Amino acid sequence: MQLTAAHLKAIALGPTDMSNIHSIVDATNKYGSEFGMLVPHRLAHFIAQLGGESAGFRYDREIWGPTAAQRRYDVRTDLGNTPERDGDGKKNAGRGPIQVTGGYNIGEFFKWCNAKGFNPPNFVDNPDLINTDPWEGLSAIWYWETRNLNKWADQNDIETIRKRVNGGLNGYDLVLTYYTRAGLVLLGRNIGKTSKTFENAVRKFQEQAKADGTYKGEVDGDDGPKTRAALHTALVAIGKAKGTQAAPVVVDKPVNVPVEPKGVTKPGKDIWTLVVTFVAGTFATFANLALPMQIAIFAFFVVGLILIATGRWNLAKSAKEIKAAIEAAT
Known part of the structure; x- marks a missing residue:
């Protein structure tokens, strides 16, 4: 399955940065198959987490306040920073779509790239190099692969993936929304940018899944656990198809909606x-x-x-x- 910039742009909830999107798309398509990530159901989970971490692919580095928590980075030895207040907290702030943070993680990413024969630049000395291609998109793949997140994607366990990416459930509700959006887009459905079009897309999917016997809930446009379970089933199914590709992003043509409800006769013109x-x-x-x-x-x-x-x-x-x-x- 090949990911496209159009897919990520459709999935995003708000403003995006196309350079960030292209970094994700290029690295995912080039390296994703090596790590078993280019199957639809895993890709949907990967996109959902990246969407949550990067504010819809808008940011490729941590926004530095500094906040109180960011000031503590400087002495957080658990992140691989020194115990002295020497500025390495800011130096090793989060970078990439999945926010690689701390001297330890940056060093591990560097060693992994070397072990794979990718010949990386020295991220340890200059972490800003993570925000160059192909390293920006590859940093998210490194994190995903080394945390064995495909295992949890196969089980459709969004909660566990979130904990392993973020350390807790911060932003969990947003990730759930991004998962549904990613799943629907990869299935070729138009989800639009408004809550109404998204709800309609969910409802249409529920109708089809109910007819297929893979959805047991109400057809209500609510992307709850049963809807996400049916999405997972549908994504696994298209992943098993030989030579499967991500469905193209579709845009509905405007349709004139009649003012009168069906079955109501217009008054005569006499x-x-x-x-x-x-x-x-x-x-x-x-x-x-x-x-x-x-x-x-x-x-x-x-x-x-x-x-x-x-x-x-x-x-x-x-x-x-x-x-x-x-x-x-x-």
């Missing part, structure tokens, strides 16, 4: 039917008026109908004729 109906309603409304007034109103409408029928509806002339008719009636 002007005489409309006039008679109006007259009847008017007399019902003024039924309690005095008889002379009712006669005057009747005369007004009779003269008006005659003028319409004879094509003599001129405002100035008609006004005089209607006034004369009313005075004669009273």
Whole structure:
């Protein structure tokens, strides 16, 4: 399966950086097969975690405040930084789509690249080199492979993957959304950028999965656990197809939606039917008026109908004729 920039752009919830997207796509397509990642169900999990870590592929490095937590990086020996306040916390801040953080992880990534024969630059001395290609996208693949995350993707265990990527469940709800979006896009469905189009895409998938017998929940447009389980089943199925490719991103053409609900007949366009109906309603409304007034109103409408029928509806002339008719009636 080949990943495309169009897929990631469709999956993203907000603004993106296309250079970051291309880094992910290029490295994933070049190296992903070596590590068993280019099958749809694993790819959906990989994309979901990267989307959550990079704010929808918008950032390729940690935004430095520094926050209180970031100030503590400087003395966090558990991250491989020195115990002195010498600035290595900022130097070794998170980089890449999965935020490789700390001197230890950066060193491990460097050693892994060397062991694979990729001939990397010295990330240890200059971590900014992680944000060059192909190392930026490859850093996420290194993390995924060395944490054996394919195992948990095969089990559709998003929670465990999140804990192993983030150390906890920070951003978990966002990752769940990204998983559903990734799954639907890889299945070739249009999810749009609004909550309404996303909900409609989920509902359409639920309808199909229910018909296939792979979804047991309600068709409600809610991407809950049962929907994600059915997505996993569908992604595994297309992954087993020989020579499978990610479905192209589709864009729905605008469709004119009728104003009237189905089964409702539009009113007829017969002007005489409309006039008679109006007259009847008017007399019902003024039924309690005095008889002379009712006669005057009747005369007004009779003269008006005659003028319409004879094509003599001129405002100035008609006004005089209607006034004369009313005075004669009273």
